[in-house]
Amino acid sequence: GDISSQLHGGYSHPLARSWQAERQLTKSMLIYPLFISDQPDDETLIPSLPNMHRRGLNKLVPYLKPLVARGLRSVILFGVPLAPNCKDALGTAADDPSGPVISAIRLLRKSFPTLFIAADVCLCEYTSHGHCGILRDDGALNNALSCERISDVAMAYADAGAHCVAPSDMNDGRVRAIKLKLIESGIAHRTLLMSYAAKFSGCLYGPFRDAAGSSPSFGDRRCYQLPPGGRGLARRAIARDIAEGADVIMVKPASQYLDIISDAKDIGKDLPVAAYQVSGEYAMIHAAAKAGVFDLKTMAFESTEGILRAGASIVISYFTPEFLDWLEN
Numbered sequence: 315g316d317i318s319s320q321l322h323g324g325y326s327h328p329l330a331r332s333w334q335a336e337r338q339l340t341k342s343m344l345i346y347p348l349f350i351s352d353q354p355d356d357e358t359l360i361p362s363l364p365n366m367h368r369r370g371l372n373k374l375v376p377y378l379k380p381l382v383a384r385g386l387r388s389v390i391l392f393g394v395p396l397a398p399n400c401k402d403a404l405g406t407a408a409d410d411p412s413g414p415v416i417s418a419i420r421l422l423r424k425s426f427p428t429l430f431i432a433a434d435v436c437l438c439e440y441t442s443h444g445h446c447g448i449l450r451d452d453g454a455l456n457n458a459l460s461c462e463r464i465s466d467v468a469m470a471y472a473d474a475g476a477h478c479v480a481p482s483d484m485n486d487g488r489v490r491a492i493k494l495k496l497i498e499s500g501i502a503h504r505t506l507l508m509s510y511a512a513k514f515s516g517c518l519y520g521p522f523r524d525a526a527g528s529s530p531s532f533g534d535r536r537c538y539q540l541p542p543g544g545r546g547l548a549r550r551a552i553a554r555d556i557a558e559g560a561d562v563i564m565v566k567p568a569s570q571y572l573d574i575i576s577d578a579k580d581i582g583k584d585l586p587v588a589a590y591q592v593s594g595e596y597a598m599i600h601a602a603a604k605a606g607v608f609d610l611k612t613m614a615f616e617s618t619e620g621i622l623r624a625g626a627s628i629v630i631s632y633f634t635p636e637f638l639d640w641l642e643n
């Protein structure tokens with residue numbers, strides 16, 4: 315055939331193959347999720363999430379010290395309130411000043427001055443009903459009350475010193491509500507707003523819900539997380555959150571939604587796009603590797619390279635500790 319039919323020469327050498335990628339995975343792209351227990355000495359393995367633990371305040375610094383030394387740059391905090399009867403219809407415990415997330419923000423800011431600390435903002439870990447907001451009598455989310463409450467929780471985390479607040483609730487207009495309060499209180503200049511803009515309902519969050527005790531007590535999240543087929547809705551939600559002041563747009567889950575990551579980069583070409591490889595994706599890769607389908611490390615990289623290829627430059631990944639080692643060698 316003519317000369318243009320010959321491509322092999324462009325990627326026959328390993329270095330030339332690496333040049334074909336627009337983005338390479340680096341340690342600074344990784345955000346590591348942490349489950350913070352309200353029991354100070356807790357350090358409990360999470361059966362459904364291989365190698366993941368929930369940890370109390372007394373166990374956090376010793377655990378993170380070697381990871382920060384190996385290049386950990388960022389964490390995102392999820393509270394796991396275990397105290398009996400601490401959950402109510404408003405998720406009051408979410409912004410308890412002595413609660414797990416606010417205490418951990420203060421502790422980590424003090425202990426690791428260079429660590430970028432993001433706080434997930436939602437109510438589902440703290441509400442008696444397990445939904446990501448405040449409910450109406452008919453069981454649907456009360457949008458106005460939920461945005462008011464979510465933005466209050468975001469403010470509490472930002473006031474405590476979080477570098478980033480990340481609303482994962484999917485209430486309409488919560489990004490605007492948070493941004494307005496950040497501006498009004500004069501801390502918008504030091505707080506990054508990362509929106510879970512396109513977050514889909516589905517079966518990939520089970521292990522997380524086991525870990526965080528955040529399953530809905532009735533119904534599901536199909537009326538506020540996006541329908542898996544809703545590409546247009548995702549594009550509209552991404553455009554809306556950018557207009558409302560999001561500094562980073564996140565897509566979640568990741569591997570089953572690479573087209574959405576690509577859309578997010580297309581719509582938000584002037585913003586960094588993040589993707590969250592969720593608990594179900596992570597557990598599935600571990601299960602398949604254990605079953606001998608593929609090598610764990612190879613698939614951890616291959617799935618993440620696909621997420622980067624789609625347009626993400628930030629990855630929330632439970633593989634972060636391993637990547638710190640794998641990227642070193």
Ligand SMILES: NCC[C@H](CC(=O)O)[C@@H](CN)CCC(=O)O
Pocket residue numbers: 434436437438446482483518519520521522523528529535591592593594
């Ligand atoms: N606020 C929703 C939490 C949501 C899971 C759910 O829908 O219950 C995600 C946390 N942001 C789950 C993350 C994961 O599965 O890893």
Ligand SMILES: [Zn+2]
Pocket residue numbers: 436437438439445446482483
């Ligand atoms: Zn939630």
